[in-house]
Structures are given as structure tokens and as C-alpha cells.
């Protein structure tokens with residue numbers, strides 16, 4: 001940053017697609033359309049796998065809703081997705097492209113386990129649970145810190161750095177469960193956490209736990225902050241038009257840093273929720289790609305909090321459904337991941353098309369053009 | 384120019400009938416009838432938000448009309464997209480260009496003509512050469528568009544339309560971004576185009592230009608076409624048609640007497656700054672603006688004005704020198720610190736200064752979010768009150784909840800003005816205050832600037848409009864290649880002398 005001029009426009013490195021995403025707004029209709037297109041596109045895959053798409057989709061989406069137990073399982077599956085969905089949506093709204101929720105979640109899980117296996121067994125839950133949540137949030141935020149600093153201080157693209165840290169976090173988990181935290185029982189997982197660290201069950205005969213309520217509370221808080229507070233307004237302004245935000249006196253770098261850390265903390269809490277609500281120990285399979293699915297959740301939900309809730313429930317439904325379909329129809333459960341991936345591509349594709357149509361049919365036309373001036377500043381921004 | 388000559392065969396090149404367009408409950412075009420003859424320049428006048436751009440976007444297929452019909456050469460056509468418009472021989476140059484900046488001029492032209500995947504670069508180059516000879520449109524076909532000046536880019540846009548064999552050319556405020564010499568060149572080109580039988584729609588807020596180039600003038604007021612008059616109708620009459628009442632110019636009241644040793648409110652000392660490519664753009668500039676004084680900066684665009692304004696507004700770091708407002712250093716400070724020192728900032732690029740995707744009311748409080756935040760979060764009631772008040776006071780044609788991006792060009796400008804002037808800053812830096820504003824709004828804005836001056840604000844005014852500069856400023860400073868090459872009281876500044884200084888031909892003491 002020794003170059004005196006121009007000021008690094010860290011926040012303004014937006015490509016057209018990025019500004020499209022940050023401005024995606026409410027997209028319920030768009031989400032439904034994306035889902036429909038994705039289902040049509042994945043049908044051939046299901047046929048190749050040897051099943052009828054209609055049967056498969058009935059299993060994916062309807063069977064999980066057919067009993068109370070299964071319904072509650074959908075909520076269990078949706079819990080980490082709501083949390084990672086919030087994490088990603090908050091970051092994207094601020095124009096911070098956090099692709100690292102997966103790694104931040106794993107760090108949250110590690111921290112929660114660390115607290116859970118080392119704390120005296122006679123401490124009460126009212127102390128242990130908040131401690132674990134706090135530790136998980138801090139660990140998630142800490143994992144998000146380096147990419148955030150690289151972005152805000154040096155202008156290094158966070159998409160790459162946050163993504164690259166995900167496998168590193170997984171290696172970290174594996175090293176722990178195979179090394180220092182290896183359960184004396186011999187399996188590669190940590191010893192169980194103390195009883196007092198278990199998140200209370202919300203209902204009998206269901207795995208649904210306090211993490212779900214926690215996720216809902218965080219969802220409401222995130223919604224309130226984004227839409228009703230000055231901080232939220234700053235975040236939105238930075239995400240939509242970093243140059244204009246900076247011009248209006250908003251500290252763009254600070255806002256981005258805050259958004260990145262909050263996002264990491266929420267993802268970390270998702271890890272806590274899985275350790276303390278479901279597995280009660282650390283395993284290398286603690287996250288079934290929840291951090292990545294969070295990106296789908298956020299995009300499908302149009303980066304709005306009600307949208308995040310709906311799409312997390314939908315994808316939770318899909319997750320439970322694909323597990324069921326595996327035994328019922330003998331098709332691999334990875335098909336679920338394929339459907340998810342195609343949905344994401346469809347959402348992004350439709351957003352781009354919609355934006356393009358808006359720019360053609362509506363005003364302002366210039367928005368559709370990538371801000372060429374800013375792009376030039378990027379080239380000159382001190383690296 | 385003389386009287387109308389709409390087409391040798393009496394048929395207009397385009398005829399719009401009963402065009403109506405609503406945005407929610409706002410009627411942007413209300414049953415508009417308009418025809419443009421071959422070989423005619425037809426000017427479209429109207430206040431900001433009158434519906435000029437909307438009407439032309441409909442003709443070019445960028446927006447669809449709710450009702451109405453379009454005829455080209457007497458045949459009805461349906462225009463659903465720019466593709467249809469191009470096929471019908473209609474071309475449009477919008478205020479924000481749609482060129483691919485990293486590509487060369489020829490590549491851009493070839494892209495515009497591309498059928499399928501083939502790019503015929505040789506043909507594009509040939510076309511560019513032919514057009515430059517035939518119509519006097521001078522551009523280097525091998526230059527990178529990103530390196531061209533705004534005026535040159537505009538020529539590329541015109542070439543692009545011509546390359547698609549357009550017979551009707553729409554120009555939306557083409558002169559707003561041009562310096563006077565470029566305007567002359569554009570008009571010369573337009574004259575050759577109409578001699579070739581093209582029909583041209585010309586939108587501008589500058590009545591002098593409209594009179595100079597157009598055969599007929601149509602005036603829109605609140606979406607309604609109030610009349611079509613001959614091109615040589617006098618300016619007062621045109622202004623009256625636009626606003627529905629006579630207009631008056633503003634004039635600068637008597638200067639405020641200053642003691643020789645009175646300290647300046649805005650003091651710039653030895654300021655230097657680098658431009659986009661790291662080259663020096665502002666060189667050792669010193670300017671002092673005292674309370675109740677307007678200092679105008681004259682200069683051909685690209686002589687350091689933009690960078691100077693960027694430094695003063697907190698958006699660019701200087702390489703040397705200092706600037707203070709009321710004694711507080713602001714050079715190199717953050718925008719927030721600059722505002723806290725009491726400087727109001729209105730740079731020339733309003734689009735980049737506002738969050739277009741957020742509503743008017745939020746943009747109006749963006750500089751002081753904290754003032755509108757209570758214990759329960761944002762005080763939406765106060766934000767709304769603030770917006771309602773400023774919209775009324777600055778006559779912004781918008782509702783508080785409208786996204787700024789949907790406003791007409793002039794109204795976007797007013798949002799920024801309102802945001803800044805409402806805070807009653809002690810010093811103001813303002814660039815191109817009336818660019819894109821209609822006659823009434825320009826008058827209003829100039830009045831506001833003078834009102835701030837009367838209230839004791841120190842104002843640094845950058846404008847390419849020399850008349851405006853000389854009317855408003857107490858003193859004029861001329862910038863050439865980033866340096867101050869002359870300074871004089873406005874009474875002593877005649878346009879000729881300024882012109883020489885601005886061209887770097889003379890260095891005044």
C-alpha cells in the first residue's frame with residue numbers, strides 16, 4: 001500500500017456476475033424455476049442410474065414429508081444448512097464471497113469438541129453449552145480472518161483463499177482424530193464430549209435438537225440486522241456499490257472484515273450444532289459438505305433470510321429423501337448432490353439471464369456493464 | 384437551420400402514434416405522437432423525467448410500450464428488442480455506451496455486425512475508414528476503446544449504428560459529455576448524415592444546441608407531447624413550453640467584500656496527484672476559497688479537474704501538498720473525515736456516488752447513517768420524513784421508495800445535490816453541477832449554489848460550461864495539464880482569453 005494513488009478500491013473488484021448476485025433480491029419465483037429446470041436436467045442422470053425420474057423425485061421430495069418422524073428428520077438435516085445458509089447469505093450481501101463456510105464449520109466443530117472433551121464432567125449444561133458455542137463461533141471467525149485480511153489489506157481475492165482453506169481444515173480434523181484426540185477405543189474419532197455439552201432434544205423420539213432453534217434465532221437476528229439497522233444498511237451498500245459506499249463515508253474494508261468474521265462465526269456455530277446436537281464427538285465426516293450446500297441455500301434463497309429458511313428446508317428434504325431413495329430405488333445418494341449442484345448452476349444462470357433482461361428492458365442500462373472504470377483501478381490497485 | 388424537409392416523398396422515416404408507457408402509477412409517456420422525416424434532425428426537449436429517454440427506449444426496443452404503434456417508412460413494425468429495431472434500420476446511442484472496452488474499434492464494429500460467429504475485421508476496418516471520410520467521423524480503427532476519450536467513444540457508437548445500416552439515428556443527450564469543440568465536430572457529422580437522408584432524433588437540454596441543429600423541436604411535459612415547433616423557435620418560448628411558465632436566468636449577486644488577510648475556508652496548497660495510469664495529473668496546485676466566495680475551475684476536460692476533485696472528496700491520495708477545510712487537513716483523509724471537516728462533495732459521476740439499487744430515501748441518508756439510527760435500529764420514520772422533505776424542497780421527481788437507478792438522469796443528480804446541500808456544508812466542491820439537468824432544474828441548482836454562497840459557504844466549482852462558470856464564480860482559475868495557468872476575477876475573464884489559457888497557449892501571471 002505504499003503507492004500513494006489511487007486508493008485501492010478493494011471492494012469494487014466486482015465482475016458483472018458478482019454485482020448480479022449481490023443485487024439478487026427476492027427470488028422466490030426464480031428459485032422455483034431453477035428447481036424445475038434442475039429437475040428436468042438431472043432426469044437423464046437418474047435414468048442412467050436405472051430408475052424412473054418420477055419415482056426418484058417422489059422419493060426425494062415427498063416421502064420425507066410422509067410421517068412425523070421423517071418430517072422432523074428434515075428439520076434435523078436443515079439445521080446445519082440454515083446456519084451455513086445464513087453465513088453465506090450475510091457475506092454475499094456484503095459483497096464478500098466467502099466460499100469457506102465448510103472450513104469454518106469444521107473449525108467450529110473442532111473447537112466445540114475441544115471444549116467438550118476437556119471440560120470437567122460435573123459442570124452444568126448452562127455453562128458448557130454456551131462455552132462450546134462461543135468457542136465454535138470464535139474458531140470459525142478465526143478461520144475466516146486470514147482470507148478477510150488478505151482481501152481488505154492487500155486486495156487478494158477471497159474466493160480462492162477461502163476455498164483453499166476448506167481442505168486444510170479437513171486435514172486438521174483428520175490429524176486430530178487420528179492423532180492426539182484419537183479415541184482409545186481404536187476408531188478414528190474423538191472421545192465423546194461430556195453429557196453436559198449435549199444440546200437438549202426438543203422432542204421425544206426425534207433427533208431434533210436445540211441447534212434448530214438456535215438456527216432460527218440467528219436467522220431472525222440476521223434478518224433484523226440486515227434490514228433494520230445502520231450496520232445492515234452499510235453492509236448492503238458495500239455489497240451493492242462499494243465505490244458509492246466508500247464515497248458516502250462508509251468504511252468499506254471494516255465492513256467487509258466484520259461481515260467476513262460474522263459469516264465465519266455463524267458457520268462455526270453450524271459445526272458446534274453438529275458436534276453437540278448429533279454426533280457428540282468429532283469425526284472426519286462431521287460435515288457432509290454443509291458449508292458448500294450453504295452456498296446453494298443462500299443463492300436459491302435469493303440471499304434473503306426467509307429465502308434461506310425455505311431453501312434450507314427444501315434441501316434438507318432432498319437430503320433425507322436421497323438417503324431413503326438409495327435403499328428404496330437402489331440409486332446412489334450422490335444423485336442428491338448432483339441435483340443440488342445443478343440447482344446452483346440454474347440459479348446463477350437464471351440470475352444472469354434475468355439481470356441481462358432487466359438491463360435490456362428496464363433501466364438503468366449502464367448497470368449491466370461491468371464498471372469499467374473500477375476494473376481499471378483494480379489493475380492499478382497495489383498488490 | 385431552415386424549415387422541415389420530411390422526406391422527398393412526404394413520408395416520415397418513423398412515425399410513433401399513441402405511445403403510452405406506465406411504471407406503476409407513473410405515466411412516463413402518455414399517448415405520444417411523433418414523426419421524424421428523412422433528412423431531418425428532430426429535437427426532443429423536456430424537463431428531467433419528462434419521458435424523453437423512455438420514448439426513445441421504446442422505439443429502440445429497450446422497453447416495451449403499453450400502447451401505441453410504430454411505423455417505419457410508412458409500414459407498421461413491431462419492435463420487441465433492439466434486434467428488431469436494428470432490423471428496421473433504427474440505431475441508438477445511449478448516454479452510457481455499450482462498447483467492449485478492452486477491444487479495438489474495429490473489433491467492436493465487427494461485433495455489432497456479427498452474423499453467427501464470424502467476425503469480419505477487414506470489412507469493419509474498411510467501413511470505419513469510409514465513414515470517417517464520408518461523414519467526418521475521425522477514429523483510429525485499431526485503437527483500444529478503453530483508451531479513447533468519451534467523445535471518441537461516442538463516435539464509435541455512431542459508427543456502430545451506421546455499420547448496421549441504420550436510417551434512423553437516436554442520440555440521447557450526446558452533447559452532455561462533449562467539450563465545445565467536440566460538439567462542433569458532432570454537428571458537422573450530423574449535417575452530413577442528414578444530407579444522406581438519415582432521420583435523427585436529438586435529445587438535449589441545451590437550447591442553443593437545439594436551435595443550432597434541429598429542423599423541428601418536440602416538447603414533452605410530464606409524459607405528454609405539448610407541441611412541435613420549428614427549430615428556430617426562440618429559447619424563451621422553448622423554455623416556456625417545457626416548464627409551462629416563463630423562466631428567468633440567475634445572476635450572481637454582488638461580491639462579498641473580503642479583507643485581504645481573511646483566512647480561506649478551503650485552502651489547497653501545492654497539491655499534486657497521479658491519475659489513472661500513475662502519471663502526474665495534478666501538479667502543484669494552490670487555490671484559496673474564502674467564505675462566501677465561489678471559485679470556478681475552467682479547463683478542457685482531462686486537465687486534472689477530475690483528479691483534483693477526487694483528492695478533495697477523499698477518494699484519491701495526493702502525492703504531495705495539502706488541503707484544509709477550516710484549518711482541518713483533508714488531503715489523503717477518508718471521505719468520512721473530509722465530510723466531518725465540513726466539506727460537501729458533489730463529483731461529476733453521480734452514478735458512482737449513489738447506490739443505484741437502493742431507494743432514494745436510503746441514499747439521502749447514506750452520508751450520515753448514524754444520525755438516523757436509534758436504539759431500535761434504523762429510524763425508518765425519520766428517514767421517510769427526511770426524504771419527503773428533500774424531495775419537495777429539491778423538486779425531485781421520485782417517491783422515497785423508488786430505487787435511484789430507476790430515476791431519470793437529472794433526478795439522480797438532484798438526489799446527490801439534496802443529500803449534500805441539505806447538510807449546509809461550510810465548504811463545497813461541486814463538479815458539472817448542471818450537466819444533464821433541464822433548464823428549470825439548472826436554474827434551481829445554480830440558485831441553490833448561490834444561496835449557499837450567500838450563507839457563507841466557500842465553494843469550488845468545476846464546470847465545462849463556461850457561461851455557467853462565469854455567471855456563478857467570483858474568481859476563475861484555469862487548469863492546463865494539471866497546473867494552474869491563470870487566475871482572474873470573473874469580471875475580467877472574457878471567453879476568448881480563457882479559451883487561450885485553456886488551450887495552453889498563454890500563461891497568465
Ligand SMILES: Nc1ncnc2c1ncn2[C@@H]1O[C@H](COP(=O)(O)OP(=O)(O)OP(=O)(O)O)[C@@H](O)[C@H]1O
Nearest residue numbers: 406411431432433434435436437789790791792793
Ligand atoms: N424502469 C423504470 N421504473 C420505474 N420508473 C421509471 C423507469 N424508467 C423510467 N422511469 C420513470 O419515468 C419517468 C421518465 O423518465 P425518462 O428517463 O424517460 O426521463 P427523461 O425525460 O429522459 O429525463 P432526463 O432529462 O432527466 O434524462 C421518470 O420519472 C422516471 O423516474
Ligand SMILES: [Mg+2]
Nearest residue numbers: 435436791792
Ligand atoms: Mg433521459
